[in-house]
Amino acid sequence: MTDSVKPRARGADKRRRLTTAAARVLHEQGVERTTLADIARAADVPVGNVYYYFKTKDELVQAALSEHSTHLDELTGRLAELADPRDRLKALVQAWVDQRDVAARYGCPTGTLAVELDKRTDGSLDVEAGAVIRRLLDWVGDQFRALGVDDADGMAVTLVSAYQGMSLLANALRDPDIMTREGARLADWLDSLQGAGRTP
Amino acid sequence: MTDSVKPRARGADKRRRLTTAAARVLHEQGVERTTLADIARAADVPVGNVYYYFKTKDELVQAALSEHSTHLDELTGRLAELADPRDRLKALVQAWVDQRDVAARYGCPTGTLAVELDKRTDGSLDVEAGAVIRRLLDWVGDQFRALGVDDADGMAVTLVSAYQGMSLLANALRDPDIMTREGARLADWLDSLQGAGRTP
Amino acid sequence: MTDSVKPRARGADKRRRLTTAAARVLHEQGVERTTLADIARAADVPVGNVYYYFKTKDELVQAALSEHSTHLDELTGRLAELADPRDRLKALVQAWVDQRDVAARYGCPTGTLAVELDKRTDGSLDVEAGAVIRRLLDWVGDQFRALGVDDADGMAVTLVSAYQGMSLLANALRDPDIMTREGARLADWLDSLQGAGRTP
Amino acid sequence: MTDSVKPRARGADKRRRLTTAAARVLHEQGVERTTLADIARAADVPVGNVYYYFKTKDELVQAALSEHSTHLDELTGRLAELADPRDRLKALVQAWVDQRDVAARYGCPTGTLAVELDKRTDGSLDVEAGAVIRRLLDWVGDQFRALGVDDADGMAVTLVSAYQGMSLLANALRDPDIMTREGARLADWLDSLQGAGRTP
DNA sequence: TATGAATGAGGATTCATTCAT
DNA sequence: GATGAATGAATCCTCATTCAT
DSSP states (O other): OOTTTHHHHHHHHHHHHHHHHHHHHHHHHOTTTOOHHHHHHHHTOOHHHHHHHOSSHHHHHHHHHHHHHHHHHHHHHHHTTSSOHHHHHHHHHHHHHHTHHHHHHHOOHHHHHHHHHTTOSSSSHHHHHHHHHHHHHHHHHHHHHHHTOSSHHHHHHHHHHHHHHHHHHHHHTTOTHHHHHHHHHHHHHHHHOOSSOOOO | OOTTHHHHHHHHHHHHHHHHHHHHHHHHHOTTTOOHHHHHHHHTOOHHHHHHHOSSHHHHHHHHHHHHHHHHHHHHHHHTTSSOHHHHHHHHHHHHHHTHHHHHHHOOHHHHHHHHHTTOSSSSHHHHHHHHHHHHHHHHHHHHHHHTOSSHHHHHHHHHHHHHHHHHHHHHTTOTHHHHHHHHHHHHHHHHOOSTTSOO | OOTTTHHHHHHHHHHHHHHHHHHHHHHHHOTTTOOHHHHHHHHTOOHHHHHHHOSSHHHHHHHHHHHHHHHHHHHHHHHTTSSOHHHHHHHHHHHHHHTHHHHHHHOOHHHHHHHHHTTOSSSSHHHHHHHHHHHHHHHHHHHHHHHTOSSHHHHHHHHHHHHHHHHHHHHHTTOTHHHHHHHHHHHHHHHHOOSTTSOO | OOTTHHHHHHHHHHHHHHHHHHHHHHHHHOTTTOOHHHHHHHHTOOHHHHHHHOSSHHHHHHHHHHHHHHHHHHHHHHHTTSSOHHHHHHHHHHHHHHTHHHHHHHOOHHHHHHHHHTTOSSSSHHHHHHHHHHHHHHHHHHHHHHHTOSSHHHHHHHHHHHHHHHHHHHHHTTOTHHHHHHHHHHHHHHHHOOSSOOOO
């Protein structure tokens, strides 16, 4: 019987639903404009019950951050199957471009979260948002290193910076095509790199 | 008598103080975390008096946006004195780098404002934030055009995008050096461009 | 015209009404069982407006404490008009007895407040409640000293202790007569004391 | 088999643990500031399970009250072994003094519970708290009667009153020495009693 | 114009109690 | 009997906005 597993399964399920809903709604509405009731509604969970799973709103923000971090892991996991680091980076850029419509409407989930959390003077969530970005930087840096370029970490900053910048502009101008065009430029840049890289 | 002028003068002064305070405090704390009382206090204006000058909080946000727009005008005005468009762009980049400490703490004023306002579904402030960024894009595009490069507007997007991206990363990682390094890279890139702007 | 004074007067008035209401309602219902709405209603002030005068619930508790402290001052002020310290102490006891019905229903305002606040592990209100009691102890000690008895402070503890004890018992047993009987016993005891205060 | 008994035994054990925990935690934190979860945790019983043993929170308060009542019985039971009623009363006072540190931190368990419950307008727990105190009064009165003093019940009120008062003061001032000094005074007073008592 | 005061609609959080296994 | 999970009513507190003078 799966019956005996059900309660716990349902509990885990609710936690999952709340996390997913939090990630989505916080991305769409921002942290401050999102009420717990919004998240609860999106997850189809009674408001009072949210606190069984998350003691504070900040813990939900934290969970959303972890969710984005997990998405990053899944993405880099898939990209790891590509043999050539250059192909991995190009596939990463392509993944960004594929998200152009969401980015044009709501920006990069992690980037916009970081922007909002960095306004805080209290708490440590800002640091955690930075940590997710740093993990992306590290992975990108590893690929550049595998490519044999000088200053792999500097190039990682350039690439991720370009991604955050184009997402912000696409969002501010509500124009997904910016993602497409800048993505193409980045792909060309990656193609042009010999062992020693050139700037875009 | 200057007495009769004083009230009006003081009125204009208050409006100005409120606008300046709004620009600064909204940048530092974000729109949602800033209360009218915060701005009133920073401007040394009684809370109840704010509404004489600004009918809603959004009007204050709007005023802050205009303030940033004015700053942009002043900057481009100064840059216009440089003869070479390439020098103008390089000076622009240098101006960004000069702001690195503020950027590392609070991000680009206009960019972070745009990120926050873009989360809204109501109002039109998001559009206005985009408009400020578009004016920067236009000005940069004009310089690239003067330089004689192909796809001047596309390059403008690349440059402004890089600025927003490096500001966001510097902010998220609390590292002003990112601004310095990426700024240097952008300067190199501008130097490497073939164009009418510089004699051989 | 008193019109121009009115606003401030009304403001001060409201603060006063809130303080008085807080002192009474907190005494009657206890700190934890009293909601801000209870106090607001008793003072006939809209709930949201309470926060204009008191930033937190604890500040209202604090105000209630000050109110009791003021009552104590007023009482000792009146007693100071009596020439003989023994008479002062006896009048103090009489004042306690006069409050027997309130004490039988709700206990000593300061004592019960202290009991409740002493359960807290946070904040400093418990200390302040103790301070009010200590001021009573000090005043009583001064009278005993004036009477020329040995160990005036120890006797003060005994007297105040007796007051707190009889109030607690009267309250727990809902029997005001306990106040009357113990009050009489205390008066006898004061009379029996040898001291400089009374000629033979 | 003891197997079939075990569950019940365990059940009784849990009930006991809950009662003991309730008595302690309610004394330390007060009724209103103590959550069922606090008690459950202190008793190492799952929250949801508490309701198998106690239908409401008030029943737990009631159980705590009974616990204190039982402690009183145990104490008077031990004191009954002393032949002289005066010695019994002096031993009672000594028992109070022995608890001085707890009293200085949390007050008399029954007294502070009574103070808190007396603020209620509903329920009957306030009466029950009074009943425990009355049983103490009755026992003390019996001892005074055995001593042959006039107005034994009045003297009982005086003695118990002194105990409650000194506990409250020790608690409010966080000073256990108050218990020691007042205890000594009470012992002297008991010693000084002839058949017909004198007030302290 | 200026300003202290007022207002009420939320919003996060807590918790006793109940319920489904 | 046992227990994790669920529920919703309450409560404190915030704040944009309005008002009276």
